[in-house]
Amino acid sequence: MNFIIRVAEERDMSQVLQRIQDLAVYEKEPDAVKIDERTLKQYGTGENPLFTCFVAEDDGDILGIALVYFRFSTWVGKSLHLEDLIVAQEHRGRGVGQALYNQVMRYGLEQNVSRVEWVVLDWNTDAIKFYQRNGATILTDWHLAQINEASLKEYVAQLDSN
């Protein structure tokens, strides 16, 4: 491999943000990324970070990222969530995604988690096949439920007005 895998530092966050935007475009949501470099520095570095970001670097270029954090399952306990696994389009086929995925699994085992979990879009068959080849099970009977920031504010305001 002509790249290294390491934990992201503050100076990487500009390129990490670019990879996140690459993925949003690929997922057909080009305007979905509301965070900025500052958000990544705030929550991804320092004393009690909300996430750990692994990067694949080749001579200063961030080829790909894998961003993870811990969760708590009431069935199995401490688990690791893989929020994003992203490889820049022009660096596909170099084993970057596989190396980042393997790093996440090694990290999960080191940290004694009982599960690694993530989500995948149902039409992303290449990703689904990759995950199935690499030990994962795909669950199709769960839906995601979300309240976004605007709906959250509206909902609580309406509670307070009653």
Add this chain to the structure above:
Amino acid sequence: MNFIIRVAEERDMSQVLQRIQDLAVYEKEPDAVKIDERTLKQYGTGENPLFTCFVAEDDGDILGIALVYFRFSTWVGKSLHLEDLIVAQEHRGRGVGQALYNQVMRYGLEQNVSRVEWVVLDWNTDAIKFYQRNGATILTDWHLAQINEASLKEYVAQLDSN
């Protein structure tokens, strides 16, 4: 309301575990709960807990629970995950679920999250309708991907043997 909503303490975890087991039975996975009371105390109390558990209590009885923790979305930033919202069968219809849900939304707003997220089984239409009536959007185009503990160990062992 003849119950109060408060944060769970160590002494509540035995009943919290019972509610978790209630939900596993309801979700047709009666043997899924591998954690015990000690796990809940370890990760739900102390300095840097992995989760916060709200309970609805009536004179020592834990009628229901809502267990939450923070996540990080690369689209919207800090978010709150609702892992479980559970009401004991014999205490349905008293507004316990609604009160716990409202508490979660207030907490999310207080903590400045940009999203509250959870998952729901596709056949649980009562829950889906409740969530939709209460500000949530249901996303049906994502699948969950998981590697359980045994598969994780096997996967990493196979990496190390190559």
